[in-house]
Amino acid sequence: MATQKKTAEADYSMQEKILALYELQRIDSRIDEINKVKGDLPLEVQDLEDEMAGMRTRVDKINAEIEELNALTKQRKRETDQAKIMIANYKEQQNNVRNNREFDAITKEIEYQELEIELADKRLKEYAAGIKSKKVLLEEAEALSSERAADLEAKKSELEGIEAETAPQVAEFGAQAEKIRAKIDERLLVAYERIRRNVHNGLAVVTVKRDACGGCFNRIPPQRQADIRQGKKIIICEYCGRILVADPEPAKE
Structure with missing residues (x-):
């Protein structure tokens, strides 16, 4: 990376780098325009995927709760069966007691088991x-999950269709952008990308038109x-922070 940076700085003047930044911005703006065709689809797909993941977690949790209740049900039924067996044994013992004290003690055990x-x-x-x-909640969650x-599936299919249609153009512009990036040193590229992320329309490099910034229109x-x-x-630009370049169109005229 350091070698590439030195090469860029040695082979290209600052003016050439500035023009390269402007050309890179034009290409990136074209890619942005293509991506606008997707609209909110990428975000909608991401939101639905996140929602589906949350629903799967919820369904798994409800199923786990049902399994736990089923396990507790089986345990209680075993305890009930065991208590009934003990009651039957105690009643049989009552027939063979030798005194009232033993009878009362067994009676208390029977009452306890009951x-x-x-x-x-x-x-x-x-x-x-x-x-x-829980089963009602599970049915609702599964129905909503299916919906x-x-x-x-519909959103992903629509998005994939748009991406397939625009992929050749994006690839072509991407290749052009890579060639231009080779003319710009790393420091400028990092600044350019940072500005692009921080402005609403992705315009990091703008021309001066009619004595004003092409980004914020301040004089x-x-x-x-x-x-x-x-x-x-x-x-x-001291107002919006964009990189300012001379408008190349009048120069060509």
Whole structure:
């Protein structure tokens, strides 16, 4: 990279680099115009993909909650069956007690197991209601997910069609841009890209027309315009921060 930078600085004058920046801006603006055909499709596709990912997470969570409730249901049913077996055993033991104290002790154990069964039945009803409500949520989430999946497929298909149609032009302009970039040193390219990101229309390099900046339309002083025409250094608009170049059209005339 350092070698390329030195080569660019050695082979091209500042004026040539400034003109190269202007040509690069023209090409990038053409690519921007092509990309405008896509409109909000890329963002819509990204939003739908993000929404689908969120829905998959939600569906997985609901399924996990249903599985947990099913596991708790099985556990409670086993506990109920075990309690019933213990009650039957205790009742059989009551027939062979030797005194009232033993009878009362076994009776308390039976009552305890019956309370456990009642509690288990209450929990089972809660689990059943929970599973039912979770399944309703799952059906809604899956239905919405299917709807969004169809929307995503349609948007992606439309976007892919536009990209396929414009790809040759974008590739051609991209190749032209790479050739021009070879004339510009890394420092200027970094500044150019930074300005492009920070302005709403992507115009980092603008001409001076009718004594004004072609980006923000603020008036440029005569001496500054003379410096711009000389092209000996990079001159930035003090109002909008764009790179200013002399309008090449009048020069050609």
